[in-house]
Amino acid sequence: MAAPDRDATAGLEPVRGRPRDPRTDSAIMAATRRLLTDVGYDQVSMESIARAAGVSRPTIYRRWSSKAHVVFEAAFAIDGDTAELPRSGDFETDLREFVRGAVAFWREPVVEAATLGILAERRRDSELHIRTQQLLDDKIRAELAELVRTAADQGVVRADVDTDTLFNVLVGTTFYGALVDGRADTDHLVDTLCSLIMHGAQTREKE
Amino acid sequence: MAAPDRDATAGLEPVRGRPRDPRTDSAIMAATRRLLTDVGYDQVSMESIARAAGVSRPTIYRRWSSKAHVVFEAAFAIDGDTAELPRSGDFETDLREFVRGAVAFWREPVVEAATLGILAERRRDSELHIRTQQLLDDKIRAELAELVRTAADQGVVRADVDTDTLFNVLVGTTFYGALVDGRADTDHLVDTLCSLIMHGAQTREKE
Structure with a gap:
């Protein structure tokens, strides 16, 4: 699994201009996920990642400023192009897929192992805070808003549904169900959450 | 703020049979919250708590097995009788109060500072896991289920609303809105979340 550490002799000084070996990065990412x-x-720790990846600690620090930043990239697999939301054309179908995808995401073993630590850590690391916000939140939030707008234009969804709150409901409920409660069955959570969101709790005759 | 450390001379041996000084416990709790x-x-750390409370580390270890357990008790103020749910008799009023109370809870400075750390820690501390589950979850979950059952009996709420999912929606959305998203305005979150839960997202004519 370990790639050769081509930068091991470079010591603590950042080596500028020389291209990084992508195999070294891959080895670091794979070792971090495994750990x-x-x-x-x-x-x-940076130490245990270095040992498991067969590289020196300075090699890791050359690219990532702290363990939290390595873990963030390893767990959330930033490739600049996170998955697009489902777009079947049918809002309820897309909503179900969104919820199913969110539960599956939180329950990925690497994500499950990393998320609470990263969220705790970013309270004192503003750069990490911004990166998590961008990846886990802003992009998907905008895509969900677009999905709801389209459904509202089609007359399927009420125009006054607050898309920010809907996003917090979908992501927050699946987060809590998967990472805090932990007991929720995925199929059951998808069915009951989507039913509640589409139809509401109130009986018809009371409206 | 520091209470006298009556057990300081007792060293590492637990002193059995001698009643603990409640002022010592109060000083430890207050110091932990402040820190x-x-x-x-x-x-x-246990060290910083001991210093801030003016007691020895063994005094703290005599009652709490780790920092996480001290923090848990200090932040979540276990008194064996957590607040009851609102019971106005009107479901929507009670729902709004529940959501408002949940947001206020997650945003208490001490709770906000402790929650993510405690949730991360309890992944490897089964006793802490059980205690958080009991305090933050089981009791309130049962009370919410009772509230929904009463409303269903009154014909206000659909009988097929899944109370476990509703609980995860209310607690998970407010958790995410307060501790992860962080930007949500409380009044706006209460209004839009309760509206979505009561009425659903779907337009009337489609049902």
């Missing part, structure tokens, strides 16, 4: 699921966020 | 909001969960 996360094996020992958990708290027990991962 | 949480001053420096954050990660920077709190």
Whole structure:
């Protein structure tokens, strides 16, 4: 699994101008993911990542400023182009797929191992805060808003549905169901959450 | 703020049979709360709590097995009788109060400082997991279920609303809105979340 550490002799000085070996980055990412699921966020360290990836600590620090930043990239697989939302044309179908995808995301072993640690860590790391917000939130939030707008234009969804709140409901409920409650069955959560969101709790005759 | 440390001379041996001084416990709780909001969960240690409370570390360990357990009790103020749910007799009023109370809870500075750290920690501390589940979840979940059952009996709420999912929606959305998104305005969140839950997203003519 370990790639050769081509930068090991470079010491603590950042080597500018020389292209990084992508195999080194891949080895670091793979080792971090393996450690996360094996020992958990708290027990991962720059030292243990370096050892598992067969590289030096300076090699890792050359690219990532802290363990949290390595873990963030390893767990959330930033490739500049996160998955697009489902777009079947039918709002309820797309909503169900969104919820199913969100539960599956939170329950990925690497994501499950990393998320609470990263969220705790970003309270004192503003750069990490911005990066998590951008990846986990802003892009998907905008895509969901677009989905709701289209459905409202089609007359399927009420025009006054607050898309920010709907986003917080979908992501927050699946987050809590998967990572805090932990007991929720995925199919059951998808069915009951989508039913509640589409139809509401109130009986018809009371409206 | 510091209470006298009556057990300081007792060393590492637990002193059995001698009643604990409640002022010592209060000083430890107050010091922990102060440290949480001053420096954050990660920077709190048994050492810093002992110093701030004017007691020895063994005095703290005599009652709490780890920092996470001290923080849990200090932040979530266990008194064996957490607040009851609102019971006005009108479901929508009670729902709004529940949501408002949940947002206020997650935004209490001490709770905000402790929650993510405690949730991360309990992944490897089964006793802490059980205690958080009991306090933050089981009791309130049962009370919400009772509220929904009463409203269903009155014909106000559909009988097929899944109370476990509704609980995860209310607690998860407010958790995410307050601790992860962070930008949500409380009044706006209460209004839009309760409206979505009561009426659903779907336009009337489509049902």
